[in-house]
Amino acid sequence: xxxxSLPLGLLGVVLxxxxxxxxxxxxxxxxxxxxxxxxxxxxxVLFFVLHFETxxxxxxxxxxxxxxxxxxxxxxxxxxxxxxxxxASRHSVRWDLSENQxxxxxxxxxRILRTLARDVKITVFTREKDPGYQAYKERLESYRxxxxxxxxxxxxxxxxxxxxxxxxxxxxxTAIFESxxxxxxxxxxxEVELTGALLRISKDAxxxxxxxxxxxxxxxxxxxxxxxxxxxxxxxxxxxxxxTISLLKESAVPDNTSVLVLAGPxxxxxxxxxxxxxxxxEKGGHLLVLADPDTQTxxxxxxxxxxxxxxxxxxxxLQDRLAQGDLTALLVRTFTEHEITQDLTSAVLxxxxxxxxxxxxxxxxxxxxxxxxxxxxxxxxxxxxxxVVSLNEKEDVKGPLPMAAALAPKxxxxxxxxxxxxxxxxxxxxxxxxxxxxxxxxxxxxHTTGWLAEERDLISIAPxxxxxxxxxxNPTQERALIYIxxxxxPLMTFLTGIxxxxxxxRL
Amino acid sequence: xTPVQAVIAKELRGYxxxxxxxxxxxxxxxxxxxxxxxxVGFAGAQAIQLMQxxxxxxQINLNDLxxxxxxxxxxxxxxxxxxxxxxxxxxxxxKLRTFEFLMxxxxxxxxxxxxxxxxxxxxxxxxxxxxxxxxxxLMLFSDFDWNPIWTGYLGMVLLGALFLSVGxxxxxxxxxxxxxxxxxxxxxxxxxLISGLGSLFGDTPAGRIISYVSxxxxxxxxxxxxxxxxxxxxxxxxxxxxxxxxxRVVESTRWK
Numbered sequence: 001x002x003x004x005s006l007p008l009g010l011l012g013v014v015l016x017x018x019x020x021x022x023x024x025x026x027x028x029x030x031x032x033x034x035x036x037x038x039x040x041x042x043x044x045v046l047f048f049v050l051h052f053e054t055x056x057x058x059x060x061x062x063x064x065x066x067x068x069x070x071x072x073x074x075x076x077x078x079x080x081x082x083x084x085x086x087x088a089s090r091h092s093v094r095w096d097l098s099e100n101q102x103x104x105x106x107x108x109x110x111r112i113l114r115t116l117a118r119d120v121k122i123t124v125f126t127r128e129k130d131p132g133y134q135a136y137k138e139r140l141e142s143y144r145x146x147x148x149x150x151x152x153x154x155x156x157x158x159x160x161x162x163x164x165x166x167x168x169x170x171x172x173x174t175a176i177f178e179s180x181x182x183x184x185x186x187x188x189x190x191e192v193e194l195t196g197a198l199l200r201i202s203k204d205a206x207x208x209x210x211x212x213x214x215x216x217x218x219x220x221x222x223x224x225x226x227x228x229x230x231x232x233x234x235x236x237x238x239x240x241x242x243x244t245i246s247l248l249k250e251s252a253v254p255d256n257t258s259v260l261v262l263a264g265p266x267x268x269x270x271x272x273x274x275x276x277x278x279x280x281x282e283k284g285g286h287l288l289v290l291a292d293p294d295t296q297t298x299x300x301x302x303x304x305x306x307x308x309x310x311x312x313x314x315x316x317x318l319q320d321r322l323a324q325g326d327l328t329a330l331l332v333r334t335f336t337e338h339e340i341t342q343d344l345t346s347a348v349l350x351x352x353x354x355x356x357x358x359x360x361x362x363x364x365x366x367x368x369x370x371x372x373x374x375x376x377x378x379x380x381x382x383x384x385x386x387x388v389v390s391l392n393e394k395e396d397v398k399g400p401l402p403m404a405a406a407l408a409p410k411x412x413x414x415x416x417x418x419x420x421x422x423x424x425x426x427x428x429x430x431x432x433x434x435x436x437x438x439x440x441x442x443x444x445x446x447h448t449t450g451w452l453a454e455e456r457d458l459i460s461i462a463p464x465x466x467x468x469x470x471x472x473x474n475p476t477q478e479r480a481l482i483y484i485x486x487x488x489x490p491l492m493t494f495l496t497g498i499x500x501x502x503x504x505x506r507l
Numbered sequence: 508x509t510p511v512q513a514v515i516a517k518e519l520r521g522y523x524x525x526x527x528x529x530x531x532x533x534x535x536x537x538x539x540x541x542x543x544x545x546x547v548g549f550a551g552a553q554a555i556q557l558m559q560x561x562x563x564x565x566q567i568n569l570n571d572l573x574x575x576x577x578x579x580x581x582x583x584x585x586x587x588x589x590x591x592x593x594x595x596x597x598x599x600x601x602k603l604r605t606f607e608f609l610m611x612x613x614x615x616x617x618x619x620x621x622x623x624x625x626x627x628x629x630x631x632x633x634x635x636x637x638x639x640x641x642x643x644x645l646m647l648f649s650d651f652d653w654n655p656i657w658t659g660y661l662g663m664v665l666l667g668a669l670f671l672s673v674g675x676x677x678x679x680x681x682x683x684x685x686x687x688x689x690x691x692x693x694x695x696x697x698x699x700l701i702s703g704l705g706s707l708f709g710d711t712p713a714g715r716i717i718s719y720v721s722x723x724x725x726x727x728x729x730x731x732x733x734x735x736x737x738x739x740x741x742x743x744x745x746x747x748x749x750x751x752x753x754x755r756v757v758e759s760t761r762w763k
Contacts, residue, residue: 497529
């Protein structure tokens with residue numbers, strides 16, 4: 001080998017590498033880098049021309065050929081493995097064996113993701129050490145797998161403060177949903193929140209649920225036990241707008257009202273108000289009446305238009321009731337097959353309710369479906385004086401009795417006209433804050449409003465129950481754990497080792 | 508007996524007559540037992556705290572508080588211990604000059620590589636099998652879900668196989684066992700740290716590719732109870748690549 005030209009080759013290599021490093025440090029000095037790389041190329045070309053014979057001999061050697069062959073094979077195998085991994089990560093199949101099915105989305109979420117009409121961008125502001133990080137990551141990964149319309153980005157608000165400021169982020173673990181110019185903020189990685197946000201963002205016009213006020217009804221603003229603030233929150237999360245109306249002040253129910261709710265009136269509803277409600281229903285409106293026993297709602301004449309009636313007395317059930325509660329605390333498990341009840345999995349707790357009646361002659365144009373019934377061991381008690389209650393055949397009404405019913409016209413409405421619907425439930429307290437978190441109650445209420453608002457896909461997702469199985473060992477258990485786990489196993493292995501070693505030494 | 512079986516039998520004999528496997532095994536079992544015992548202790552205290560903090564909505568069970576932590580901690584234990592099991596496989600043969608015999612024997616190189624890997628893998632599986640005693644004992648006193656534990660064990664099996672294949676490769680590179688152990692330790696630590704690099708890049712395509720290369724997220728999913736085919740492919744292809752590289756290195760001695 002001609003050593004004289006060796007510096008030329010070295011210079012070429014140094015210039016080449018130096019140019020690349022310089023470019024990575026100062027990309028703006030492109031001219032200098034170009035000159036360095038050009039000189040490196042000239043040096044190396046000259047070097048190879050001067051050493052053409054040596055290079056030829058080297059490339060002809062067996063080891064070079066084998067080495068090159070080996071190198072190519074490694075590149076080929078790596079390439080195949082990369083492609084395999086790429087395909088596998090794009091089309092993976094999952095089996096969720098985790099205790100709480102952490103990686104499995106509810107069927108409702110899947111349905112919403114399948115029918116997602118437009119692209120949604122989700123930006124999550126969270127840091128790895130934040131409590132919600134892992135949950136956001138896992139859950140949104142499942143969402144991304146289920147729909148191609150989602151773009152998900154994780155941003156550390158400390159590293160990109162400007163972006164966080166632009167979005168107005170003042171706390172981490174916040175997700176921003178964006179679509180079609182709308183933005184929705186979510187602060188919890190729970191599936192209920194995420195799917196709710198997805199649903200709201202993918203719809204332009206929001207459905208309005210309006211609660212009538214003025215008759216001492218339960219109030220959506222009230223945060224006490226008797227308030228409806230939890231129900232309002234749940235409805236808002238489902239993508240509805242919740243409002244109130246006084247029918248004495250307004251001359252008619254506004255046209256944009258999707259569902260009109262009478263949530264347990266305690267004072268009589270005036271004649272004018274009833275007319276306005278009736279007008280609203282006749283134009284295709286959706287009405288939800290919650291009426292408690294022993295209240296004079298004055299709704300009788302209104303409901304009688306459709307053949308409906310509110311039964312006298314209080315429902316008493318010997319069988320379907322709360323274990324520690326008295327006979328009037330109903331725990332209803334018997335549902336009729338209907339869109340509202342088909343996905344109900346838990347019982348509905350109705351404290352103190354009345355039954356719903358239907359006159360088939362008056363309501364012959366309507367389809368009456370009793371949604372939930374008491375057990376055969378039940379009746380409507382008309383005389384609640386005294387503690388002992390028993391069925392009085394003369395005065396009481398023998399069960400099973402429906403305490404909730406849905407009403408829809410038998411005939412389909414004219415083309416383009418909305419179809420009216422009414423649901424009557426003989427109890428209002430089941431929606432109040434004190435009882436709303438009972439899983440069956442919130443499901444039943446949200447399914448009902450969903451059916452009335454004709455939002456077939458808006459159905460609640462039950463939050464996953466955390467697995468609560470605490471274990472604190474007692475002293476005996478603790479000692480047993482130490483002996484077996486910490487002492488016995490390692491010691492046995494170690495002793496076996498010593499025996500083997502001694503045996504070998506003796507051989 | 509096929510040539511592969513013969514080599515496996517020979518290697519296993521080598522393992523069980525040397526004290527190394529017993530010492531390594533005893534240390535491995537001691538750490539596994541001690542960690543699980545400590546986590547059970549912590550779990551009791553943590554449960555009370557969590558219930559107060561999150562109003563009873565917390566996940567308080569042995570799966571989350573004990574086994575998930577235990578499997579997560581075992582990563583570092585495997586990283587430290589498995590290179591010691593693999594370091595002698597090829598390095599010793601080179602040192603004792605028996606490598607030439609092996610190379611000139613009628614056994615093919617891929618059979619040698621596979622047999623060596625399988626033998627050390629069997630030893631590892633034996634150790635893992637002994638650790639099942641720990642959840643079995645806990646089962647006597649408390650109640651938990653076995654499914655995530657089995658996926659955790661699957662994670663340990665796959666991660667161990669990957670670590671062992673890296674160790675086999677490192678052992679083929681040198682005739683010094685200590686160097687082999689350090690090389691495999693260094694390689695494993697690098698693959699581990701790559702996940703940190705990936706999270707620096709965040710949720711960008713580059714960040715996702717870099718994180719994918721590290722075994723961290725793949726192993727974590729298994730420990731959390733999710734079997735994802737892409738994770739299985741990851742471990743399988745990592746194993747295949749390392750054994751293929753070992754094959755190339757061993758074969759290169761023929762023409763170098």
